[in-house]
Amino acid sequence: MRFLLTILIFIILSDTSFAQTSSGKGKISGTVIDAITKEPIDFATITVFKIGTKEVVNGISSDAKGNFTVSGLPNGIYRVSVDFIGYKATVFDPVTISATAPTVTLGTILVVSTVDQLQSVTVTAKTPIIENKIDKTVYNTANDLTAQNGVALDVLKKVPMVSVDIDGNVELQGSASVRFLINGKPSSIFGASLADALQSIPASQIKSVEVITSPGAKYDANGTGGIINIVLKDNKFQGINGSINYSVGTRLQNGSLNLNIKKGNFGAGVFFSGNQQFNTMSKNTLDRISYNSARDTISKFFQDGNSPQKRASYQTGLNLNWSISSKDELTATLGYNHFNNNTTGVNSQIQEYLLASSGKTISDLKSLRNSSSNFSANSTDLSLAYKKTFNKDGHELDFLYNASFGNNLVNTSQVSTYQGGNFPTTGLNSSNPGKENETEISVNYALPLNKKFTIESGAKVLIDNLNNSVVTDTLLSTGSYINNTNQSYGFNYRRNVYAAYLSASFTLFKDFITGKAGIRYERTGKVADFSGTEIAGYNTFAPSFTLQHKLDDSQSIKLSYTYRIERPDYGDLNPFYNISDPHNISTGNPLLKPEIGNNFELGYSKNFKNGANIYFAGYYRRNSDDMQQLTTYYDILSINGTDYDAVSLTKRLNLGNQTSVGASLFASVPVTDKFNLRTNIQAGNRNNVSPGLAGVSAFSYRANINASYDFGNNLLAEVFGNYNSTQKNLRSTRPAVFNYSLAVRKQFLGKNASIGLTAANPFNRYIKQRQTSFGPNFDQTNLRMVPVQSFGLTLSYKFGKLQFNKDSREDNAPQLPDVGAGK
Known part of the structure; x- marks a missing residue:
């Protein structure tokens, strides 16, 4: 400090x-x-x-x-x-x-005004859907109709180089190691469950999504796939103005309210948004066959169940802005996030067979398991940013303090009853409260030596503290519960990251090449009281560069390289066994090492006179100490003195090296003045080499298409379809998925109000997902029926008087602090 x-x-x-x-x-x-x-x-x-x-x-x-x-x-x-x-x-x-x-x-x-009479001002700033900048790709959501009554995951499905599966898992150019930010800053809401957090942000609150596949030295080195920054709506207009959005549908409803006040050098904004997913029922079956060569037996396990689920969330926040002078600006933000995921009344019928190799039945056991799970997360984010500019253009200093305080609670229970009365009823209750506090302080300084060379440097301290406790009670034959000491414990986890960087932006050879290059140093220190485990700290030197050449005013090419890491998180390291489902158990691995990534990317962009544009990117990635989940089957698994039968154990391991080669293409084509087509295609091959395991080489692709038509009179319609192919992994195969949506929107009251109708998968109530897992002694198939069909109505209204000032030259663009080392 x-x-x-x-x-x-x-x-x-x-x-x-x-x-x-x-x-x-x-x-x-x-x-x-x-x-x-x-x-x-x-x-x-x-x-x-x-x-x-x-x-x-x-x-x-x-x-x-x-x-x-x-x-x-x-x-x-x-x-x-x-x-x-x-x-x-x-x-x-x-x-x-x-x-x-x-x-x-x-x-x-x-x-004198540039118009003769100025009674009112109407601003039509047609922001391009995709903006390709030297260090990032920006997807602007202003005219995203099919996602208008959805959540952040619905928006991400349309973002170039990003893919989203049916469970909300996000990949960037085929990599699941992605660093997520909100308004350029981290939030503890992402620490509990990324998929849940992305389902808690209404699409109506999102202004744009920034994709940074080749982060420079100014950014954290964490995330081998890159960075996705979700930019929320803000307002820099003078006066009082705001907006109201409300969407209701058969599966989801959400709403948001934004109010902005700016007078002179002071500005304030407040927002509230929330969403609720109504009770939906998923169906799932699990079919597994395993082989025990020592006993010369075959085990068959079948589980059939349903999972009713409800989600609800809300966010609120306040931001203050003070232009102390023309060269000094102070910004403060305070935000609160709440999320709740409730899965109750889960019924699973289970049947276990034990067969001799001859096929003769040795035993046949039937049971019924009733279970429930309730997860809630609360997060408070606080930031204070100061920016000072100097007389020379580009000469500036940024200081950022950011703190995030999270509280999570997971309550689970399950009771299993057996037919025939040969086995007593079993069950457990578990409560798992946790807290996570994250604080970062960063400073960044940029000094232009001349018009063609700028030096940037900065430093950051990140302190992450987490404590967690688990209390588990086991059901007795008397019907009462007693504490299970083998499944009750607590731990404290602390991780400090100290970082500094030096980079330069430059123009070479008479403006032939522009570029950025730099190096970042990070020291990661870890302290955790996992029993019998010592986690060592490590140093990271992360070089990076990006070179861009403009072929002419309409097209350019760029080449970039970044060195990235993926730090194991506390959930990956925690050796506690999660036995909420005693036949599908998961645990962490305190011996995990950070994954190292070397990423190369070559990109080309072209803008055409008729408004069409394309962006093509090819990439090569090589990860060492690749972290992947591996599932192993056990006939009997002993955990702290208790035996569990017919168990699939999932654990994350460092599994050799992974090499990925692929390409992505985005294109937007105005077929006519009223009809526009956009497509986003991504394809690549991933090769895993893991000592002691069979390697895998797998090709996968993702493609979507978006068609919009302007009928005139402020009536616009849109159709969107997205397909993700199957993906082979070590000992598992991810299923393919296709979804589509339709939307229409009518604007009125001078485009200040609108009404929209949306339909997601209107002709399919469920999406069928068949996933396979396998190993030396087992084969397993999971079949899930995920409800996706929905119909919705969206209403929005903008109000207030807008006045121009120096800060309103961009349409509603939030002037976020450049957090630099904290990005």
């Missing part, structure tokens, strides 16, 4: 000292007024140039009363420009500062 404060004070004093030694005593002042309304113009731009040149000497913005004073000017002759969006620029030339006249007053400056 002392180090960060020293840097901050040194830079501010250095800039102040420079200004004092290089400036004069001259001043230019005035007041900017609207020529028609006679209202003062806030944030008008006043720029002072050297006479006869384009060299900027100084500049400032007018205050809330339209007043400005440009000071520190040496004696000389200048040209002064007064400019503001929507108004004609006013120029004073020449303006002379001398020893006898060091102060010049321009008086009241009447600026």
Whole structure:
């Protein structure tokens, strides 16, 4: 902390000292007024140039009363420009500062609107669906109709290079190791369950999704697949304005409210959003056959059940913004997230056979298991960001403090009864509360040495504390419960990450190549009180570079390399056995090492005159100490003195190396002025080499298509379809999935209000998912019937008066702090 404060004070004093030694005593002042309304113009731009040149000497913005004073000017002759969006620029030339006249007053400056009469302003800023930038791809959700009554997962299905399966598992260019951020900052809500967290964010709250497949040195090295940043809606317009969105459907309802107030240098925003998934019933069966060569027997296990499920969540938050001066900005945010997932009344009929190799039945056991699970997560996020800009464009300092406090609770229970009365009823109750506190402090500094070379550096401290306790009670034959000490325990987990980076942005060979290159150092230290296990810390040096060449104004190519890691999380390391389903047990592995990734990417983008655009990317990735889940079958598994029969044990291991080669293509084509087609195709081959295990080489692909048609009179329709192919993994196969949706939207009241109708998989009530697992002594098939059919109605309304100022040049673009080392 002392180090960060020293840097901050040194830079501010250095800039102040420079200004004092290089400036004069001259001043230019005035007041900017609207020529028609006679209202003062806030944030008008006043720029002072050297006479006869384009060299900027100084500049400032007018205050809330339209007043400005440009000071520190040496004696000389200048040209002064007064400019503001929507108004004609006013120029004073020449303006002379001398020893006898060091102060010049321009008086009241009447600026004239660029239109003759301005009763109201309608802004139509058609943001492209996809923006390809040197370090990221941005998917803008403004006109995403089919996801309008959905959640974040529905939006992610349309994002280039991203794939989502039926359970909400997300992959980026075929990798599941993805670092998720909200508004450029981490949140403890992702720590409990990523899929649940992504189902708690209404699509109506999302402004854009940023995909960073080749993160530079400024970003955390964690996540071998890359980074996905979900940008929530914000507003920088002056005045009071907001929006209301509400969607109701047969399976899901959600709503959101945004209110923004901005006056002069101060702004505040508040939002509330929530969603609820109604009670839905999934059906599942498990069929497994296993072989015991020592006993010369065959075991058959069959389980048939259903799972009713309900989800609910809400988020609320407050953000404050204070433009202390034209060069100093302070932003504070406070957010609260709640999520609840309730699965009760789960009934499973189980039948276990034991056969001799001759086929003769040795035993036949039938049972019925009733179980329930309730998971809730609460998270509070707090951030404070300070940004200082200096006289030179691009010269800036960022400071960020971010804290996240999470509380989670998992309650499970299950009771098994056996037919025939030969076995007593068994069961257990388990309560698992946990807390996670994450704090990060980062500072980033950018210094342009000239127009073609900028140096960036920064440092960050991340402190993650988690404590967890499990209390398990076992059902006795008397019908009462007694504490099971073998399944009751607690642990404390702490992980500190210290990071620093140095990078440069540059232009070479007469603007032939632009690029970024840098190196990041991270020290990861771990402390955990897992019994009999010591987790060592480790160092990471992560180089990266991106080179881009513009072939012309419409097309460019880029080449990038990044070194990434995936840190095992506490859930991966925790050696506790989860026996909520005694036939399908999972556990962590405290001996896991971080996965190392070396990623290369080659991309090409092209914009056509008719509005069409394409983006193609090819990638090569090689991961060592590859972390994967592996399922092993046991006839009898002994855990803390208790034997469990017919068990599939799932555990995460470092399994050799994985190499992935693939490509993705995004294309948007305006077939006519009213009809537009978009497609997103991704394909690749993944090869796993694991000592002691059979390797696997598997090709998979994903393709979607989006068609929209404008009927005129503010009526728009959209159709979306998405297909993910099967994927072979070590000892398992992931099933294919296809889903589709339809939507129509009508805008009215000057496009301030809209009504929409949506339908997801209207002709299919369920999606059938058949997954296989196998090993040296077993074969297993899981069949799930997942409910997907839904119909919905969406209403939205925007209200309030919008006024232009310097900060509203982008349509509703949130000016998020560049968290740099904390990104």
